[in-house]
Amino acid sequence: MTRYIKRHSLQARITHDVTIIACILLAISGLFVFITPLNNLLPSQVTFGIRMAHRVLGVVFIVVPLVSALLAPKGVKHMFSNYLAKWDKDDVTFMKRFLPYMLGPKRVHMPDQHEVKSGQRLADGLLLVAGATIAISGVFLLLGTTVVSFGAGLMLVMHLLHDLAFLMLAVFGLAHIFLGSGIFQPYRRMRRVMFGNGLISESDALYHWGHWAREELEKGDKVVEIKD
């Protein structure tokens, strides 16, 4: 028997997965606007079609998390309380050791962490900020080129914010994929937490989120035992 802890609800997983797929497709379609050789590769009608698809995907990227948040306000509150939690000594140590750990996981031991690691709070927090920025600026760009005139100055600011947020998403998104999908060896099996059944094994939970895992194992209400 192996003990598992339920880490993410079905709704959280669906929201995450749909948003992440929309985000990746948005990045790809956005590159056809952003990079001249790429959009010159295809006929302009195809690029135009990709731009329109970018807008539809943008709606998915914005609406799905918003609807999910409205359906589960307590979950949103819980998420933000985790992200805004006060940093303790372990959190600081985690951040200090992060780079050496990433370049030598066999040698560096990381301290126990709460439900959301300090590194997660920082990187995923910035990912959320970048996501919100790119969504808001995207709405301005969409409306400003279709139904409303916001003026050249504001539109340029929105272009810049959109591009800056894309840069942040590229950096933190790549890191998120590297860790979250388990490409990094110590993070193997992590993709099941969001793209699978939402369960994490006792061993992995203790390794990644020691404080949280012990609390949950003590409480027991999120613990399930599955026959090997």
Added chain:
Amino acid sequence: MSTEMAIYFDSSACTACKGCQCACKCWNSLPSPLGLNANEFTHSYQSPMDLNGNTRLIMRFEENESPKKWGVEWSFGRRSCMHCSNPGCASVCPSGALSVDEATGFVRVEEDKCIGCRYCETACPFDVPRYYGPDSKVNKCTACLDRQENGRAAQINNGTGVTQTQFNVPACVHTCPPGALDFGPRDEMIAKAYERVEFLKNREIDPSPHASVYGDKLFDGAGTHVIMVLKYPVETYGLPVDPKVSPMVDLLGWMKPLTGLAAAATVAGLGLSFLTGIGYKRDTLHYDEKKH
């Protein structure tokens, strides 16, 4: 060999016949509404009131009080692409639909490359680019580069009353009856403009003290490829006195290489991290509630 070219416009010689406006439409096959009263009434000779998806050039009509005891100062202006030497529109255009023609310095439009993003609209200090069709293609003056490149011959009045044959002339210049428009090497057009301004300022009958040359020194000296002789103050013609391309246009230009660099650095760092993690193993961890 490339020679920077320019379109010359003399507002003091313009009679506002709108021949240039019509010639632009005809040459570029730009449609106009043909139904009864299909054109919006503008309360002015200016029609349409501004550039639009089918109109690349309009003549502006401005009526101001005259400092003299009688009459009005009626100014005729040209509103179209100024063909900046360092065009903001081309800088932000992600598809390469707008670019600077190396041979002449005019801003070239390649409609088949346009993806309708409208970035150029936000970067133009003269608010010129307009869009047409369901996929929002850019529409702006091309300085008839097609005519120039194909050696289209034209009989033009060079402003002195002498009609001569000139090749490669934009449609608007070709059609101008009073010779208010001219076309040629930019240096020559600037020299001609200054000569005309001198004349306007110093003529004995009805001198124009505010006459000036517009377009040669804008943008910190880079200038434009439309050189204007303005009889009245610049503002009279609805032109910005000191147009600026937003500094954000430059910042946007930095974003592509910066994002590419950041993404490449991230991939390289993560690749290194992956390599150092190869062979990583750890023992299975268990938690015993009773012992804690």
